[in-house]
Amino acid sequence: MSGKFKNVPVEKETTIIFELAAKLDDYDILHQKWSFDGIYAQSIIFVSSDIEHLSDEELKTFVVKSEIISNKTSITLSRKKDFTFVNFDFRIEG
Numbered sequence: 001m002s003g004k005f006k007n008v009p010v011e012k013e014t015t016i017i018f019e020l021a022a023k024l025d026d027y028d029i030l031h032q033k034w035s036f037d038g039i040y041a042q043s044i045i046f047v048s049s050d051i052e053h054l055s056d057e058e059l060k061t062f063v064v065k066s067e068i069i070s071n072k073t074s075i076t077l078s079r080k081k082d083f084t085f086v087n088f089d090f091r092i093e094g
Contacts, residue, residue: 004047005030006058013037024066041090044068048084059086067070070080 005021008030017031017040030045044063049057056077063086064068070089078085 004028005045005083008045009080010034011036024063024068039090039092041087042068043088046070046084046086048079048082051084059084063088 076087
């Protein structure tokens, strides 16, 4: 991955299945599908400085309104120094 998302951290033992840099309205995002220990999920990743003016609830509401998320339940948000992760569509497969 190049550009503004080239340094997105990936936790040890996490496998990135798919990723695509895109736009969500005026925001640059990285959409990832990933797996970790039998859990499959997706993330929309923002550059933290791009969305620092939005509260957690405002950001979740913004993402939920997008067409990327079809399953609107169990959404988590994690703000890190450089990147903010909105995680969704958690599934356990075995």
